[in-house]
Amino acid sequence: MSMIPTAGPGASPSVNKRRRKIDAVSIASFIALVVTTFLMLLPLFFMVSTSLKSKKELLTFPPTFLPESWQWSNYREIFDTLNFGQMYMNSLIIGILTVVGTLFSSALAGYGFARYRGKGSNLWFMLMLSTMMLPYPAIMIPQFILFSKLNWIDTFLPLIVPAFFGSAYNIFLLRQFFTTLPDELFDAGRIDGCSEFRMWRQIALPLSGPALATVAIFAFIYSWNDLLTPVLYLSSSDKFTLPVGMSSFTSSRFRIPPWHLLMVASVLAMLPIVTLFAIAQKRFVEGIVLTGIK
Amino acid sequence: MYLFISPWLIGFFVFALYPILSSLYYSFTDYDIIHPPKYVGLANYKEMFQNDLFWKSVVVTVRYTFISVPIQLLLALGFALLLNAKIPFRGFFRTAMYFPSMVSGVAMSLLWYWIFNPSIGLFNYVLSWFGISGPAWLMSPDYALYALMIMSFWTVGSGMILFLAGLQGVPSSLVEAAKLDGAGRFRIFLNVTLPMISPVLLFQLIMGVIDSFQVFTQAYVMTQGGPNYSTWFYVYNLYTSAFKEYRAGYSSALAWVLLIVVMAFTALIIKLSNRYVHYEGGGRK
Numbered sequence: 001m002s003m004i005p006t007a008g009p010g011a012s013p014s015v016n017k018r019r020r021k022i023d024a025v026s027i028a029s030f031i032a033l034v035v036t037t038f039l040m041l042l043p044l045f046f047m048v049s050t051s052l053k054s055k056k057e058l059l060t061f062p063p064t065f066l067p068e069s070w071q072w073s074n075y076r077e078i079f080d081t082l083n084f085g086q087m088y089m090n091s092l093i094i095g096i097l098t099v100v101g102t103l104f105s106s107a108l109a110g111y112g113f114a115r116y117r118g119k120g121s122n123l124w125f126m127l128m129l130s131t132m133m134l135p136y137p138a139i140m141i142p143q144f145i146l147f148s149k150l151n152w153i154d155t156f157l158p159l160i161v162p163a164f165f166g167s168a169y170n171i172f173l174l175r176q177f178f179t180t181l182p183d184e185l186f187d188a189g190r191i192d193g194c195s196e197f198r199m200w201r202q203i204a205l206p207l208s209g210p211a212l213a214t215v216a217i218f219a220f221i222y223s224w225n226d227l228l229t230p231v232l233y234l235s236s237s238d239k240f241t242l243p244v245g246m247s248s249f250t251s252s253r254f255r256i257p258p259w260h261l262l263m264v265a266s267v268l269a270m271l272p273i274v275t276l277f278a279i280a281q282k283r284f285v286e287g288i289v290l291t292g293i294k
Numbered sequence: 295m296y297l298f299i300s301p302w303l304i305g306f307f308v309f310a311l312y313p314i315l316s317s318l319y320y321s322f323t324d325y326d327i328i329h330p331p332k333y334v335g336l337a338n339y340k341e342m343f344q345n346d347l348f349w350k351s352v353v354v355t356v357r358y359t360f361i362s363v364p365i366q367l368l369l370a371l372g373f374a375l376l377l378n379a380k381i382p383f384r385g386f387f388r389t390a391m392y393f394p395s396m397v398s399g400v401a402m403s404l405l406w407y408w409i410f411n412p413s414i415g416l417f418n419y420v421l422s423w424f425g426i427s428g429p430a431w432l433m434s435p436d437y438a439l440y441a442l443m444i445m446s447f448w449t450v451g452s453g454m455i456l457f458l459a460g461l462q463g464v465p466s467s468l469v470e471a472a473k474l475d476g477a478g479r480f481r482i483f484l485n486v487t488l489p490m491i492s493p494v495l496l497f498q499l500i501m502g503v504i505d506s507f508q509v510f511t512q513a514y515v516m517t518q519g520g521p522n523y524s525t526w527f528y529v530y531n532l533y534t535s536a537f538k539e540y541r542a543g544y545s546s547a548l549a550w551v552l553l554i555v556v557m558a559f560t561a562l563i564i565k566l567s568n569r570y571v572h573y574e575g576g577g578r579k
């Protein structure tokens with residue numbers, strides 16, 4: 001692991017005076033870290049503690065940091081009042097299908113771009129890269145019209161089907177990874193009479209765990225958190241995803257939004273992401289380094 | 295090859311090329327999505343440049359981008375540098391910094407909406423510890439945009455992770471060599487570390503600018519573009535004209551201006567990068 005010059009004691013073996021200076025800098029940066037970390041975690045702490053407060057306690061000032069009485073029942077109540085379970089399931093279904101679609105088609109296309117040089121392959125690759133900077137708002141109106149002609153409005157299809165056609169960013173990540181696989185592997189496969197598709201499935205994919213995990217996590221988080229697309233396409237409340245359902249509570253439905261319940265929803269909405277991150281933390285960072293975002 | 299990329303190829307034509315071209319066509323029409331589009335020439339573009347709300351949205355978006363993106367990058371880089379050093383509890387700090395980035399856009403917007411509550415919110419309470427009496431934040435036209443900027447600093451952890459990955463790639467031999475040459479900490483940062491991580495910096499700059507040109511969730515959940523249009527972001531304006539006023543033609547013109555600006559920005563940054571960004575192995579790109 002490389003070390004940057006702010007490294008603490010031992011970074012500079014030279015003179016004593018210099019050593020003391022470095023220590024002072026280390027201590028100052030440590031204090032800065034402690035303070036900022038405290039400030040960063042404070043809102044999160046507040047989110048969790050608010051989720052356990054009673055409705056009455058919400059309105060006290062100064063805000064209490066720990067609930068006076070811990071209302072664990074809030075976590076049960078949300079499933080009764082806000083149609084929360086349904087929204088959660090909708091988001092999960094859409095998220096999982098999006099991941100499946102993205103993995104399949106992006107790995108396929110990434111492999112195609114990595115291992116074959118055909119006529120025009122460069123042109124297609126450049127086109128693919130250029131779609132990365134295509135802002136979604138720039139294409140959402142014609143897409144909306146297209147999907148409404150297909151009668152897909154108020155279904156999950158507009159949120160899932162496009163994923164099955166790959167996305168530039170993930171194709172690029174996977175292509176970068178596939179190009180690092182040694183040619184010898186595939187030559188050996190070819191000699192053994194492996195079909196091209198089987199080589200993809202049985203040689204390339206099994207070696208790509210970290211890269212595929214990274215793509216899967218990105219795709220899931222993106223789908224789980226997306227607001228704009230589901231806002232456009234979903235209109236009946238039993239089809240709402242979590243972000244759409246939650247955002248609907250700041251609008252006029254309640255005179256005073258039920259903040260304690262909204263914080264419960266926020267905590268629960270975070271859960272899958274935190275779980276994913278905890279499971280995949282090592283692979284995730286590895287994947288970022290491997291696929292080399294640079 | 296074409297067999298492998300065929301899903302993407304189909305997707306490219308159906309979900310990218312066709313929408314982009316038809317949106318160009320719609321931008322020259324009067325179109326309410328129900329009746330067939332009616333050709334009106336440049337009228338939409340002309341109207342746009344005379345429309346106060348359009349200019350309002352441009353000013354809001356540009357101000358937000360130019361202030362918040364550089365600060366976000368500096369903070370992310372600063373934390374990455376601190377956490378790349380050998381410091382006690384490094385793992386804890388890294389995770390803690392990254393944690394807020396795991397809160398979804400909507401949950402974050404709800405949480406901060408609550409935190410920014412002027413009378414009973416956490417933010418003004420914390421400020422009061424330092425003897426500051428905070429403004430009404432989201433309810434004040436002067437402060438709402440700044441409130442959203444402050445909120446955006448909360449998620450610098452994701453950028454920090456990318457910088458950390460970049461810093462890991464700086465060869466320690468280079469740092470050691472510079473140290474032997476008697477370079478101070480600041481010199482080493484400026485002449486060794488910074489050039490080595492400049493590709494990461496560039497990547498994040500492009501993505502940061504493009505992302506903040508497309509801010510929507512915050513405006514939709516927290517302010518609905520208000521108060522007094524002080525958070526009337528470009529994409530919120532686009533969304534409103536298409537899906538609240540059913541003016542798909544005018545909105546498509548907005549979309550095309552956004553597209554051109556995003557492409558111009560990307561091109562500009564890539565051009566600058568040829569001059570200032572160091573890629574390992576030299577020459578390439």
